[in-house]
Amino acid sequence: MIRLFILLQALALSSSELSKNKVDQTPTALIKHPGETVLLSCNHSNPSFDMIQWYKQSAEGQDLVLLAFVRFSYRDVEDQFEDLYNVSGTGGSQSSLHILKLNGSEERAVYFCAASDAQRCRNPQP
Ligand SMILES: *[C@@H]1O[C@H](CO)[C@@H](O)[C@H](O)[C@H]1NC(C)=O
Numbered sequence: 427m428i429r430l431f432i433l434l435q436a437l438a439l440s441s442s443e444l445s446k447n448k449v450d451q452t453p454t455a456l457i458k459h460p461g462e463t464v465l466l467s468c469n470h471s472n473p474s475f476d477m478i479q480w481y482k483q484s485a486e487g488q489d490l491v492l493l494a495f496v497r498f499s500y501r502d503v504e505d506q507f508e509d510l511y512n513v514s515g516t517g518g519s520q521s522s523l524h525i526l527k528l529n530g531s532e533e534r535a536v537y538f539c540a541a542s543d544a545q546r547c548r549n550p551q552p
């Protein structure tokens with residue numbers, strides 16, 4: 427059986443005050459079997475942030491691909507990923523990315539959550 431290794435990293439998009447912009451993401455790494463579901467969670471404590479975005483990087487050096495985001499209480503999964511991911515939470519504090527169905531090596535990736543204030547962040551990748 428294939429094992430999937432998912433690495434997680436959290437980042438704060440605004441680099442100016444990194445120490446204040448603490449972002450936590452759990453779990454940090456996990457191995458799953460195809461067909462299983464995964465729930466990744468991310469929270470932050472910056473009161474001026476109201477958006478959390480979820481990205482996936484399939485291989486080192488590749489671009490981050492936006493999967494989903496929550497802005498205030500508005501939730502959105504990118505169209506092409508609607509069957510694979512779901513998102514919950516609110517941008518102001520906490521969000522979870524739900525991988526609905528692990529599917530072969532497709533989902534082997536580094537997942538990033540990014541917290542930011544929505545004003546600074548134009549709607550990424552239409
Ligand atoms: C995220 O939530 C956990 C559990 O409630 C808490 O221990 C942690 O301090 C929180 N992190 C931030 C950045 O708010």
Ligand SMILES: *[C@@H]1O[C@H](CO)[C@@H](O)[C@H](O)[C@H]1NC(C)=O
Nearest residue numbers: 501511512513514515524526
């Ligand atoms: C996605 O998450 C939302 C919010 O938790 C929930 O209402 C909805 O039923 C979920 N959709 C799927 C397909 O899991």
Ligand SMILES: *[C@@H]1O[C@H](CO)[C@@H](O)[C@H](O)[C@H]1NC(C)=O
Nearest residue numbers: 506509510527528529530532
């Ligand atoms: C895995 O996901 C891709 C899309 O990302 C889809 O084309 C493919 O059919 C899926 N495979 C299985 C076995 O579900």
